[in-house]
Amino acid sequence: MGRRGQRMNVLLDMRVLPLSGAGVATRELVRALLSLPNAPRLTLLVHPAVQGHPEIAELTQGGADLRRFPYGMLTAGQHLPWLASHLRGAGLFHGTHFDVPWTAPSPLVVTIHDLFPLDIPGYTSAPKRAYFRAVCGRALRRAAAVIAVTQYTKDRVVSRFGVDAAKITPVWLAASDAYRPDAPPGEMGVLAREYALEPGYILYAGTTKRHKRVDLLLQVYQTVAAEMPSPPPLCLVGATQEQVLECAGPGGIPDGVRVLGRVPSAHLPMLFRNASVFCSMSSAEGFGLPNLEAMACGTPVVAAASGSVPEVVDDGGILTPSGDVAAAAEALMRVLSDEGLRAELRSRAVGRARLFNWRRTAEATLDVYRRALGGT
Known part of the structure; x- marks a missing residue:
């Protein structure tokens, strides 16, 4: 729940869906959040190109709303404030990618998966490296709370950007339920x-x-x-x-x-x-x-x-x-x-x-949302 017992409203960035690891993780997080008894009201930010994707349809059937956003990652920040302003009540924006709203009336939670553009020589061009450093740094400064997918990633963020460690919560990802030892027939x-x-x-x-x-x-x-x-x-x-x-x-x-x-x-x-x-x-x-x-x-x-x-x-x-x-x-x-x-x-x-569980990840994420909204 959000402030004063309101159901929490979360605008969650799903623009990473076509990408590899981050997209898979975001999809599984949304599934797990929707399954919680105290699930927030989720509005998913999607690119029109994937709006009809079967996995998006599954999430909307599970209770999520959609909002189309026809802008690429590198130009999105300037347009996101308008979307964030449409959140009602105890709203927040969860940026699952470093490209987040430049300004917004709602608290911001950002997830950092890695700092590869800065940590790996030759990973990307010098202009893109500079862009990542600037935009990621701005996101970390603006965020009310930061999720790092491992303690290792948290340590890298603290070392690279000097972010207060207390602001960052390591929240492990997990494998989906389909990954299990027993094989189905055939x-x-x-x-x-x-x-x-x-x-x-x-x-x-x-x-x-x-x-x-x-x-x-x-x-x-x-x-x-x-x-x-x-x-x-x-x-x-x-x-x-x-x-x-x-x-x-x-x-x-x-x-x-x-x-x-x-x-x-x-x-x-x-x-x-x-x-x-x-x-x-x-x-x-x-x-x-x-x-x-x-x-x-x-x-x-x-x-x-x-x-x-x-x-x-x-x-x-x-x-x-x-x-x-x-x-x-x-x-x-x-x-x-x-x-x-x-x-x-x-x-x-x-x-x-077995130590990695999407329900546990969703509950930990919900705790971060509460802290970002000023709860305990």
């Missing part, structure tokens, strides 16, 4: 028919952006293939053949690597669940949702210990030094060759994943 048939795969492959899911270090992942697989007879294939989800080629060395994509490209979101839990191991060499993560999705499916994880990854994976997987191809290859070979270790890692992964 899943093996779909795996074989759609992807010509049998269970037991190595999986990576994500982009080929520089910090994801897919180049190192390919080197890891080459090392494994040189040491192990008939290793399982390495399946890459989320990238095109051309993008993977850009990451490969002069010899091209190694034998045994399958580029599955972008797949239907409904197939992702199946692909995670039937992998023998999930491997990521990413050198920077604000949260690292695929690692958690793998653990929620009971799939062992081998990941580089960088950014937020140790905070999220912890003892639920095997962490290797960032950038260490030999250590990652050795860990992969141990997992692939030792059934007892795989069973132990499956148990640890599921146990760790």
Whole structure:
């Protein structure tokens, strides 16, 4: 509830929906907020291009309202005050992206997923880096409260911008309920028919952006293939053949690597669940949702210990030094060759994943809303 017992009104920015990790997280947050017994009245800010998206339709059926906003991320700030002024009563604006209202009569909550444009050399152009620093800094100054998706991200915000740590609340993300160890009937048939795969492959899911270090992942697989007879294939989800080629060395994509490209979101839990191991060499993560999705499916994880990854994976997987191809290859070979270790890692992964829950995330987010509105 908002002030004086009013139902809280929240205008929530859903313009990130077409994007990768942040869009998935925002969709799941809205679902969880709508399921709370004390759910706020949610109005979702969407771009007209995704207004008819099935996931948007699902959220409106769950009780959310929509408001069209035909402006891009880089030009939105000047237009958002008009929208925020239409909130009634105990209203606030939740910016799930750093591009938030320049001025608004309602309190502002902003979520920060990462500071990659500032933290990763070459991540973006110098003008965009300067834009991010200016706009993100303004959002952090204006916000009544800030949500960071991990303690790691909170620490980076405090270090980079000097924001009062008390203003920032770490609120973990979670895997959706579809990511679970038990497989629905007929899943093996779909795996074989759609992807010509049998269970037991190595999986990576994500982009080929520089910090994801897919180049190192390919080197890891080459090392494994040189040491192990008939290793399982390495399946890459989320990238095109051309993008993977850009990451490969002069010899091209190694034998045994399958580029599955972008797949239907409904197939992702199946692909995670039937992998023998999930491997990521990413050198920077604000949260690292695929690692958690793998653990929620009971799939062992081998990941580089960088950014937020140790905070999220912890003892639920095997962490290797960032950038260490030999250590990652050795860990992969141990997992692939030792059934007892795989069973132990499956148990640890599921146990760790249970600590991350969207209902808990929604309740923590609602607590941040109350504080932003002057509650306790």
